[in-house]
Amino acid sequence: MPALITYRTRVLPEWVDYNGHLRDAYYLLIFSHATDALMERIGLDADARDQSGHSLFTLEAHINYLHEVKLDADVWVQTQIIGFDKKRLHLYHSLHSDGFDGELSASEQMLLHVDVSGPRSAPFGEHTLVLLGALEKQQRDQPPPEMAGRTIRLHS
Amino acid sequence: MPALITYRTRVLPEWVDYNGHLRDAYYLLIFSHATDALMERIGLDADARDQSGHSLFTLEAHINYLHEVKLDADVWVQTQIIGFDKKRLHLYHSLHSDGFDGELSASEQMLLHVDVSGPRSAPFGEHTLVLLGALEKQQRDQPPPEMAGRTIRLHS
Numbered sequence: 395m396p397a398l399i400t401y402r403t404r405v406l407p408e409w410v411d412y413n414g415h416l417r418d419a420y421y422l423l424i425f426s427h428a429t430d431a432l433m434e435r436i437g438l439d440a441d442a443r444d445q446s447g448h449s450l451f452t453l454e455a456h457i458n459y460l461h462e463v464k465l466d467a468d469v470w471v472q473t474q475i476i477g478f479d480k481k482r483l484h485l486y487h488s489l490h491s492d493g494f495d496g497e498l499s500a501s502e503q504m505l506l507h508v509d510v511s512g513p514r515s516a517p518f519g520e521h522t523l524v525l526l527g528a529l530e531k532q533q534r535d536q537p538p539p540e541m542a543g544r545t546i547r548l549h550s
Numbered sequence: 551m552p553a554l555i556t557y558r559t560r561v562l563p564e565w566v567d568y569n570g571h572l573r574d575a576y577y578l579l580i581f582s583h584a585t586d587a588l589m590e591r592i593g594l595d596a597d598a599r600d601q602s603g604h605s606l607f608t609l610e611a612h613i614n615y616l617h618e619v620k621l622d623a624d625v626w627v628q629t630q631i632i633g634f635d636k637k638r639l640h641l642y643h644s645l646h647s648d649g650f651d652g653e654l655s656a657s658e659q660m661l662l663h664v665d666v667s668g669p670r671s672a673p674f675g676e677h678t679l680v681l682l683g684a685l686e687k688q689q690r691d692q693p694p695p696e697m698a699g700r701t702i703r704l705h706s
Contacts, residue, residue: 456613
């Protein structure tokens with residue numbers, strides 16, 4: 395099974411700093427759009443959210459900046475499911491572009507399924523659990539994420 | 551010594567999602583502005599950057615989303631120096647607002663001092679090292695950051 399590409403974009407002028415480099419927060423915005431796109435694949439698209447009142451909130455994220463990304467670059471996000479339980483989804487996004495072999499950036503994230511009316515945590519629906527299980531199974535032959543499980547330390 | 555407040559802002563309309571909540575990437579944008587403000591305190595303001603050709607790049611960040619933040623909220627960032635070496639700065643930003651006791655969000659970050667013309671890593675100047683040392687000393691009596699040193703895990 396090839397890597398799952400969840401999002402493609404060009405790097406926009408409003409995302410870069412005075413040097414023409416993608417600013418740190420906007421890497422995370424690109425990954426955030428990739429999470430939105432993943433939600434559509436697991437039965438949590440905008441229509442379903444409106445009907446059910448449920449959505450995914452980011453609990454925690456780790457991000458590594460591995461290479462500079464410039465204005466107008468065409469980039470894409472690959473997404474790997476690390477795991478999930480009744481109401482949490484653990485995933486890994488990586489950023490890529492043509493002509494660069496490897497990850498430009500990577501973000502490991504923990505997301506929580508939430509009843510927005512609370513807001514309070516809520517179990518995934520059966521449909522979503524089936525789709526997540528299928529996706530995880532499809533990705534079983536992929537190498538483990540390179541930059542997952544990290545702690546930030548000055549002295550290792 | 552009271553906590554160092556590096557940045558204040560109102561939550562802008564372009565930063566919130568369809569629910570009127572601050573979107574995950576824009577927490578990091580607020581912390582990114584706080585880093586810019588910190589740079590001005592350690593001799594790395596825009597004028598100095600232009601003259602020296604040096605700047606700070608984010609290498610790695612960890613972010614915890616602890617509480618929702620709504621459109622128009624007045625928020626501020628407190629910044630604590632965790633440590634530094636010849637060319638890296640390890641810091642901790644936390645997000646706060648009136649009427650909420652505690653951290654709305656927290657971000658631990660590792661930043662690298664860079665010669666932008668490479669780009670390649672470069673040692674901090676003496677002036678910056680002195681200012682960082684003074685800041686670290688002033689903050690010695692502060693409690694250790696609550697959400698630092700974390701790893702993302704589904705099963706702990």
